[in-house]
Amino acid sequence: MDRSVCLLLFLAIGITCVTAQSCGYQKCHSLPIKPGMINVHLVPHTHDDVGWLKTVDQYYYGANTTIQRAGVQYILDGVIPQLEANPKRRFIYVEMAFFKRWWDEQDEDMHSRVKKLVNEGRLEFINGGWCMNDEASTHYNAIIDQMTLGLQFLNTTFGDCGRPLVAWHIDPFGHSREQASLFAQMGYDGFFFARLDYQDKANRLKLQNMEEIWRGSPNDLGKVADLFTGALFGPLYTPPPGLCFELLCHDPPVQDDPKLHDYNVDERVKTAENRSMEQAKHYHTDHIMWTMGSDFHYQAANIWFKNMDKLIKYTNAGNKVNLLYSTPSCYVYHKNQAADVKWNNNNTDDFFPYADKAHSFWSGYFTSRPAIKGYVRECNNFLQVCKQLEVIAGPMPFTNGGPSSQTFREAMAVAQHHDAVSGTEKQHVANDYAMRLHAGAVECQEVVSHALASKMKKGSVDPPAAQFCSYLNISICATTEENDRFSVTVYNPLARQVTGHYLRLPVNGQSYTVSAPNGKPVQTQMLKVTAQTAKVRGPRGNATSELVFPVTVEALGFSTYLITKATGRASRSLFMPQVETNVVSMMIPQSPMMREDTEIHNEHLSLIFDSTTGLLKTITNLKTKLILNVQQAFHWYNSSTGNNDDSTQKSGAYIFRPNDTEPLPITTKGSVITKVVTGELVQEVHQVFSDWVTQVIRLYAGQRYAELEWTVGPIPFKDGLGKEIITRFDSDMQTDNKFYTDSNGREILERQLNHRLTWKLNQTEPVAGNYYPVNSRIFIKDKSRQLTVLTDRSQGGSSLKNGSLELMVHRRMFYDDNFGVGEALNESGVFGDGLVARGKHYLMLESPADSSQLHRNLGEQLYMAPAVSFTPNTFSTQDWSNNFNMAYSALKRELPASVHLLTLELSEEDTALLRLEHQYQAADGGTPQTVSLQGLFEPFEVVTSSVEELTLGANIHAEKLERLSWNTNEGTTGNVSQQCWDPSSATVSLKPMQICTLRFHVKRRW
Structure with missing residues (x-):
């Protein structure tokens, strides 16, 4: 419909006309x-950190200007009328x-007004994550x-025109291969980033390889995970030098x-032409991209657009360069149209660690x-857990918008920002992230409590909250x-x-x-609370002991255990199976001639500790007879x-950046062992190692791994030395200088x-330049043995x-590293004397052939x-047994060991989102798996006629x-079926590493 006719109809009878959509790649056809x-x-773009120097709220409202003048609301307020003023303008x-x-x-x-701009492709959403x-x-x-x-917000609000076509990670400090794979599975056609190693960038510029097809999963998903990827010319994601028109720029x-x-028109045009020709010689095709914006730019959007309008007008009057308003998706589209280019697709690596100059490796934030x-x-x-139980038990009755998992979802999403979980924010911002997570968790506790109660209840009696x-x-x-009497309900996700x-x-x-739950007694073991734990918790708790016992919990369900304080040995003997805990030795310095090595073991592992040092000396896998000589200790750079x-x-x-390549040991004089505890359930x-580094090494009955619980801090500061604390395992393996790490847990x-x-590589930092992110596991191996360490955090x-x-x-340091945060990494603890961190490592010794599936299954259980x-x-x-269900499973049958239930959440009140994941790689022995959804869930039926298969997002x-399909050195890639x-x-078929995303209506059984 003609716009003038539409306007007349609106004025006459109030009909609202929707302009024809020219979003997606259609918007690219009309570019000049x-x-x-x-x-x-x-x-034109703005990069708006979801917290960094200021909190999320401060950034949105423009508060706390003493730190930074940045207000996101003003950016959006100003950009919209500027786009409306000129139909050629674009913004992402x-x-x-x-x-x-x-x-x-x-x-x-x-x-x-905004929907109109989106439908016409003039306002475009890129990346689109929270x-x-x-x-x-x-x-x-x-x-x-x-x-x-x-992505779901964009889809619900703007439909197809709101769907991002290109991923845009211009500020993260290094890039993982798994991230590229996930983006490809979400349906993106391109991926752009700005930060890559300075040596890598120089090499790519020389070889005209700044853009390529990145292979995100070469050995498993194959072409499904291939993604056109571009490294920005820079500097970083800012405009070309001399062409920044932000209010605070000096150009x-x-x-x-x-x-x-x-x-100065001639000079401005000359600058534009020179910058264009300089960049173009490093890229294939006659298309290049300029990022016209930076951190929190466009608070005065009219200044930007007025000057870009002029720059385009006067530069295009010549015959060398054609400037045009565009978007990353249109840039990708026109790159794709170059039929005579075969794109390199040899990259199966990632982009870690990132260094921007010789001695600046960004591997500390790991x-x-x-x-x-x-x-x-x-x-x-x-x-x-919270999201699963919302589906299993149904949403809580909504009063004034809660409680639900939504607050927690948003807090967790914010925490994934590259200045949040990365640890590169100011301290007050870190506190704000933690506060948001806590508020979300508290609300979800209400959801979980309600859901468990609804499944426990048999009759008219309500279970305790x-x-x-x-x-x-x-x-x-x-x-x-x-x-003296309490119940413990354990939910297994x-x-x-x-x-x-x-x-x-x-x-x-x-x-x-x-x-x-079946009424039978459970074997228990009592242990004294350690002095270190009492020191860390301070006055916040007063427990003298820890009660240890094993539990069994059904798939996607719960078990309730009833605990009663025994009043005497006679009472305890009625139930038996509390086992005695023995303190085997209080290690006192003595003559080496009098000492013997210390051993703890279960049916799977034996750990031997050196008689003189007290350090781990030998691990033996008792089932396979594998033996590894290995010393584990703490050191500091x-x-x-x-x-x-x-x-x-x-x-x-x-x-x-350590001062030396060899770290210093952390140890007390004599043996580091202070106590050895034995019992039938756990040995410790x-x-x-010092008054600020301690560790408890545990072997639980039946488990195939050792648990190493470390407590580090407060890191001492009085000597004026910044310290970076490591745990190190030195073994007799010959590993050919190779090791293995996960990529985002996959x-x-x-x-x-x-x-x-x-x-x-010209290695300039032999320690930091060899550090990599470990999200869930790291291992070394030789022909017969593999030593794997799993982590509880990155x-x-x-x-x-x-x-x-x-x-x-x-880590704890005195100085800022001069990359923007403006603070030393010097965290204070609860009592103001430095942060105490406690975590766990999980140690496995298996053959390489047996290790892969074992550590993947353990990794799943840990997270x-x-x-x-x-x-x-x-x-x-x-x-309790008469009134309440003490055990429950929401599944009628378990999933295969290789299939992980990745997502189960409410999309709407009676609509669920389900993701099933094949968690093995082909190299792990992963084979195709099939799962039927018919009769799978106990509380509801999947309405199979309503099932929609979606992309990963x-x-x-x-x-x-x-x-888009791309010509490469090895053929074409692109629209490969992954259904x-x-x-x-009514079945799901999964290949190794494949994730299947489904949405369906649920028909509840009550």
């Missing part, structure tokens, strides 16, 4: 491209955490969740009045702020400490039964009986203060000391010599651990996805 010239795609927006907040504040008139997530410290589960949150505007003495890294992982675990204990890791829980999972509950009694002869670079939140070796990448796969790790493996667990809730108990065991129907749902049989 000039063949034979350098076509420069000007991309990225972070939905900000955009949705702005959108919710607007009236219907503004909604209509934030621009970090790629080193993030788990793939949390990445998918935060992207889904943003001259275009002064085009010939009467002015400062008339570990920075270990406490918030651990908290984010715990919160991801509990969020999955659940209580939650957030500090079990330091033996704090009021419910278990203050009550995995789609397989969990057996032999051990609970450690802080208590104040001498003896307890534990009754399983002295942080550089920038006073070296070759560089002034300091260690800081971003940068890891307690080690004290696929495994091989690493080689002082080597990069696609370019020749950390930096490496193998700096044959047979050695190290992980950085904590989807059971959730535990408590209630004071006034019921007898019989009354849950915003596109899989059958409608049409990705997994078979409606005829």
Whole structure:
């Protein structure tokens, strides 16, 4: 319909007309491209950190200007009328955490105006996640969740025209291969980033290889995970030098009045032409892209657009360069049209670690702020529990918008930002992230309590409200400490039964009986709370002991255990199976001739500790007879203060730069062992390396791994030395300078000391330049043995010599590293004397052939651990059993071991989103798997006729996805089918590493 006719109809009878859509790649057809010239795609953009120097709220409202003048609401307020003023103008927006907040504040008139701009392709959403997530410290589960949150908002609000076609990670500090794979599975056609190693960039510029097809999963998903990827010419994601028109920039505007003495059109055009020709010689095709914007730019949008209008007008009057308003998707589209170009597709590596100059390796943030890294992982675990139970039990009755999982979803999504979980924010911003996570978790506790109660209830009696204990890791829980009788309900978010999972509950009694859901007694063991734990928790708890016992929990279900304080040995003997705990030895310095090595063991592993040092000496796999001589100890690198002869670079939140290649040992005089504890359920070796580094090494009955619980801090500061703390395993393996790390918790990448796969490395920092992100596991191996360490949070790790493996667990420094945060990484603890971090490593020794599936299954159990809730108990065991279900499973059958239930969440009240993931790689022995949805769930039926298969971001129907096809050195890539749902049989078919995303209506059985 003609716009003038539309306007007349509106004025006459109030009909609102919707203009024809020209979004998607249709919007690119009308761009004023000039063949034979350098076509420069000007991309007006703003990069809006979801917290960094200021909190999320401060950035949105423009508060706290003493730190930074940045207000996101003013950017969006100003850009919209500028786009409306000239139909040729374009603008892209990225972070939905900000955009949705702005959108919710607007009236219907503004909604209509914005939708019109989106439908016409003039306002385009790029990336589209809740934030621009970090790629080193993030788990793939949390990445998918935060992207889904943003993409579903865009889909619901703007339909197809709101769908981003290109991924845009211009600020994260290095890039993972798994991130590229996830983007490809979400249906993106391109991926752009700005930060890559300075040597890598120089090599790519020389070879005209700044753009390529990145192979995100070469050995498993294949072409499905291939993605056109471009490294920005730079500098970083800012405009070309001399062409920044932000209010606070110092570059001259275009002064085009010939009467002015400062008339500078010729100079401005010459600058534009020179910058264009300089960049074009490093790229294939006659299309290049300029990023016209930067951090929080466009608060005065009219200045930008007025000057770009002039620059385009006067530059295009010549015959060398064609400037045009564009977007990243149109740039990708026109790159794709170059039929004569064959794109390189040899890159199967990632882009870690990132260095922007010789002595500035951004590998410190792999570990920075270990406490918030651990908290984010715990919160991801509990969020999955909360979302699952919303589906299993149905949503809670809504009153004034809650409670639900939504607050927690948004808080977790914000926490994935590249200045959040990365640990590169100011301290007050880190505190704000933690506060948001806590608020979301508290709301989800209500959801979980309601859901569990609804499934426990048999008749008219309501079960007691659940209580939650957030500090079990330091033996704090009021419910278990203050009550003689209490219940423990354990919920298992995995789609397989969990057996032999051990609970450690802080208590104040001498003896307890534990009754399983079937009424049978459970074997228990009592241990004294360690002095270190009492020191860390301070006055916040007073438990004297820990009650240890194993639990079994059905798949996607719960089990309730009843605990009663025993009043005497006679009472305890009625239930038996509390086992005695023995303190085998209090290690006192003595003559080496009198000492013997110390051993603890279960049926799977034997650990031997050296008689003189008290350090781990030997691991033996008792089933396979594999033996590994290995010493484990803690060390520290002295942080550089920038006073070296070759560089002034300091260690800081971003940068890891030690003063020496060999770390210093952390140890007391004599043996580090202070106590050895034995018992039938758990055996422990307690080690004290110093008054601020301790460790407990545990072997639980039935488990195939050793648990190493480390406590580090407060890191001493009085000597004036910054310290970066590592745990290191030195073994007798010959590993050929190779080691292996995960990529965001999924696929495994091989690493080689002082080597990069696609370019020749001149190593300038032999320690920091060999550090890689470890999100879930790192291992070394030889022909017969593999030593694997799994982590409970993201950390930096490496193998700096044959047979050695190290992980950085904590950092504290005096100086800022001068990359923007403006603060030293010097975290204070609860009592103000420095942060104490406590975490766990899980140690496995297996053959390489046996290791892969074992450590993947263990990794799944760690990041989807059971959730535990408590209630004071006034019921007898019989009354509890009569009134309440003590065990429950939401599955009628378990999923295969290789299939992980990645997502189960409400999309709407009676609509669920389900993701099933094949968690094995082909190299692990992974084979295709089929899962039927018919009769799978107990509380509801999947309405199979309603099932929709979606792409990974849950915003596109899989059958409608049409990705661009690219010519490569090995043929074509592009729109490769990845569909997994078979409606005829109601089954899901999964290949190794494939994730199937389905949405369906649920038909509840009540």
